[in-house]
Amino acid sequence: MRKSPTEVTETHGRMSRRALLLGGTMLTFMTGLGFRMRHLQLDQADQYRLLAEENRINIRLIPPARGEIFDRNGIVLARNEPSYRITLVPEDAGDVDAVIDKLATLVELDPTELDRAVTEMRRSPPFLPVTIADRVSWDELSRVAVNTPSLPGVTPEVGLSRYYPLRGDMAHVIGYVGPVSDYDLSKIDNPDQLLRIPRFQIGKVGLEGRMENDLRGAAGTKRVEVNAVGRIMRELDRREGEQGDDIQLTIDQGLQSYAQARLGNESAAAVVMDCQTGDLLAVASAPTFDPNLFVQGISVADYGELTGNDHRPLAAKSVQGTYPPGSTFKMITALAALEAGVVGYDDTVYCPGHMEISNRRFHCWKRGGHGNMNLVQAIRESCDVYFYDLALQVGIDKMSEVAAKFGLGEKFDLPLSGVARGLNPSRDWKSSVRGEDWVIGDTANASIGQGFVLASPLQLAVMTARLATGKAVPPRLVKSINGVDQPVPEPPRLDISPTHLAEVQRGMYAVSNHRRGTAYSKRIIEDEFRMAGKTGTSQVRNITAAERARGVTRNEDLPWNRRDHGLFVNYAPFENPKIAVAVVVEHGSGSKAATPIGRDITLQALYGGTPPLSAYPTKDRKRIETQQEELEKLVPGREITRRNRA
């Protein structure tokens, strides 16, 4: 098509105008881009520089070493052991299967662990190390270390893991640590970043759990440069963490191990306390379990075995278990009556073997009755009718008041799990909790430590220590934290007449030293270590009138869990009380199960080791000798004890 020259010039002019317009628009836009760049790069540079650093720098935590736990003599109860594991970086390994095959010739690989590792490998980026074998031995580790050149991507690693050298002996006091669970995290408001470290160990129960904050320590940090997918490019700097505090307990490991061994497989608990300071020397609970099982996470089979056992190995019975104190409560009833002035030392009560209270017959343990009994005699022979009589005169209010002074119904502040409050019943308690009025029969039951009264072995030990010293001794478990001794406050005197107390103490002395005392056969012969005590038997079932008529079933004929609990509390030496002991044997068919244990533990504590046979009554010596030999073999901690003390 033809165009006239004018048309050409005209269109060219229009195009030029439009081209200039377009050029102008472009320039404006580019200026806009320049300003945007200026805004980002100059005005907001600091902010973006910071963001870039945040991107680049990753702060990694260095887990601190957990504080160790010692007994009062410096024997290690919980320590950190190097834990060797073998990790594999799939990316460096190349042919992962070939490397694992080669590794299997050097180390025994657990198939389940391996399966887990392979799954983990598929999920995580290839440059992250995956644990192939955990808890390998030093030998295996060195074998792998020597062969690393032919095992690409394999690294032998050393970490720290908790170890309890005494195994079951301290399990109920120290508890155990375990890998942090989601449940643990959910309980804490603002969890320490440390807890997010995979496989980080946290105190779960016992002292490990309750003193977690002292034991854990503070994390160190290292700043590393990472790339977009999280691979560490280099370490920029590092700040070491702070080790957790070491904790020294008041526990005497030798005594504790002995007590555990002496309790054996009974379902039982024993507490040994220093009468003067309140130091807990042994807090034993049987049967026990190996806390090391929990450290890496316990297997379902092992856990099932522990929870399925009717002797409840996981329960710390010495502080968590509560039992009707039975006759061991009678000192409280006696003191209440003496303090209230309703009875004199030599006032006697006639025991025909039973007593009618509001149309109900309350029996004495001795069917034929004790005859005339005064205070010392009644304690010595544990006459129930005497204490029914006292209780009816003094009333529950005074009894409850005195019981409280001796620590019954009090929850002691110890760093242990589930420290039991027990139950020191009162009128108010019954009306508010049970919605019923207190009746006279309740008072009678309480007077002999039955009915509503419940106490833990710990509370019984505290009660005994207070009976021995007349001072409000509180129990104490932690001797020092990080080398700093915890204060031992001078306990205040109990608001109880010392002469009244002395009379009750005379009764307790007679229990084990008078020919007619209930614990006479299990006495201590050595004069300077004579003990004062009280036996107890607490029923766990009601004996019906019908049963009583045809004759009460012998305990031995009952199923285990229907048998009576056996209790024994004592302190020694009588003249200058050093230790108080409480022993409870669940379903032990009465006090005879607990008394010898209490005596043996007392002697062990007073002698600071195996006592000479001369301390025992002559006819017991033969049996004691064999028992001592057997226990020597049983106590695993004794090896450690000797080595450390030498």
Place this chain on the structure above:
Amino acid sequence: MSYLEYNVKHVPAGLRKVLHVNWALLLLITAVAGVGFLMLYSVAGGSFSPWAEPQMKRYALGVVAMFVVAMVPIWFWRSVSGFAYLVSLILLVLVEVMGSVGMGAQRWIDLGFMRLQPSELMKITLVMCLAAYYDWLPPHKTSKPQWVLLPVLLVLIPTALVLRQPDLGTSILLLTGGAIVMFLAGVHWGYFAAVISMVVGLVVAVFQSRGTDWQLLKNYQYRRIDTFLDPSSDPLGAGYHITQSKIALGSGGWTGRGFMQGTQSRLNFLPEKHTDFIFTTLAEEFGYIGAISLLSLYALIVMFCIASALANKDRYSSLLTLGIAGAFFLFFAVNMSMVMGLAPVVGVPLPLVSYGGSAMLVLMVGFGLVQSAHVHRPR
């Protein structure tokens, strides 16, 4: 017969043509490409492989291609414009068909030494074709509806094909590039105003109808538009790239963090650091000064082309040069807006700098056409 052919005798011939090449423009292009080599070397962690070296070879090839194209008279290119467009269109259809009949998402044709993307080729041939059309069309017909419809179709057909691939970035470039040529050719304002107001109206309608009974799109489509327009609403997904890009840009400051010192690119926080986001690396390592310098180089290239076009009395040459300059502008403007968070991430590389064979070669051919127009301009 066009205005040009009356003056053929004044046009340089033979090797003398080389002297008449727009050397300043070539120098600017080389400078920009040089920045590209430097950045590709840097993002590879201080290595010529895998990006800088192939890119340099391609550039060398591109320069040769540019000279070859530049030596061929512009009237030859004008005469083959329609044919070139048709070839590009056929190739575009071909990859579309191949792509849909089981060859996967292949959008290129393997030439042995490089993979040619027909959509890249179309960016230049569309401009050529439109320029030739308006050169042929008597100016008084330019704004007649029936004569407007044809170029509109010429633009819309490849745009639709590329959009189907789906390559939103390139289709936007084609559409806008075509519109720029039509605008320059003198199509009446009214058409543009009408189209723009229709688009605006449609967008407003789409958004206004949201949540009402007569809403035009499905809810998930609205959500997709939301993330597209505002990536920061999805900081770990679509927003991740743009956030990291802004961090890299911003952390550059005045002078940057130093050559090969950009942590964002070196540690792989930047996505596509050797292609679409290479400008970010430049801005991170050389700061505001580096970024403004590159922007200035681009501006100079565009301005040189416009100047060359304005000085050229041949309508085809002017339109072609301006069209190519416009397309080039669109390239870097969209890319920069994208990495600065001003525009959605649509996948447009930075011309001459981003790693990529087709784009580089096609651009160099485009500049070859500009040079040819310059060398063979009527005097």
